[in-house]
Amino acid sequence: MARRSIIPLFVPHLGCPNDCVFCDQKRISGSPLPVCGADVTRTLKAAKARGQQRVELAFYGGSFTAVDRETQRELLSAAAPYRADGTVQTIHLSTRPDAIDQDILEFLKFWGVQTVELGAQSMDDQVLLASGRGHTAAETVQAAGLVKAAGLNLILQMMTGLPGSSRASDVQTARDIIALRPDGVRIYPTVIVKGTALEAMWRAGLYQEHTVEAAVAVCADILPLFQTANIPVIRMGLNPTEELSHGGAVGGAYHPALGELVRSEVLRRRAEALLLGVPAGAAVTLGVEPRAVSAMIGQHRCNITSLCSALNLADLSVRSVEGIGDEIIIVDVRA
DSSP, rough: OOOOEEEEEEEEETTOOOOTTOOHHHHHHHHSOOOOOOHHHHHHHHHHHHOOEEEEEEEEOOOOSSOOOHHHHHHHHHHHHHHHHSEEEEEEEEEGGGGGOOHHHHHHHTEEEEEEEEEEEOOOOHHHHHHTOOOHHHHHHHHHHHHHHTTTTEEEEEEEOTTTOOOHHHHHHHHHHHHHSSEEEEEEEEEETTTTTHHHHHHHTTTOOOOOOOOOOOOOOEEEEEEEEOOOOOSSSSSOOOOOIIEEEEEEEEOOHHHHHHHHHHHHHHHHHHHHHTTTOOOOEEOGGGGGGHHHOGGGGEEEHHHHHHHSSSSEEEEEEETTOOOOEEEEEEO
């Protein structure tokens, strides 16, 4: 059987009732125009010709359920023949918490939508207000409950470093999102995108940049919370695009490997706690699963350097050890 894959279609600003201060979906998605029914047909026809089966059709960007019903029907009905022939197994869409109600969910289920992704962004009403979101945390709670009650998969998005937020409030947003029991989350540290209201605020001194370093620190606080709650973190950081990488991102937490930096920092913290009782001047070998060796070492060996300095170690090496799961173990200590 062919491996299931995701076919993304971007609908930048489609249905958005207002512009959030951080947002330029055209630059973020790399797609200047919203899709139409003909685009859906053309894309899925090409997928079928390539022999793809059981794909997930995903409408990203914008607020799908905030557009007029006929436009929604045009896009979803274009996928219907490909659902019938097995090309499309499921449909995933992104929208706003204040654009969900029982009638909308029944409509989506009729057309085969199985996953709804809500842009919560923050669970702090003051942060939402300062960011121009146009909805409240209570509306996110209500929408999340409706999606789950309808039997659909729920994905929630959150952001760190928004105007008016703090490290503590971002961690609390993560805790509040965990309480809603989503099937997955995406974490998007704030990026200052060229031409947005946030850029103007930043240049006027009204907003303090959420740096890569700050984003890594707070996301390393947050990631273990979701892991402990068994909620998958689908993505950390914006997906790199040519537009963002070549001038579109003028500041903030834009990094092509942000998720790897966060996972590396989580491991560094855990290793430091494990090594606290090791005598100064020792040479230590740590063991981690093969897939975690690179993250444990860190980019440019940053974790090795940091741990040796913080704990006064003569040397620190990392060894691949099969079968230990997510554990970090001390393999050897030499005085």
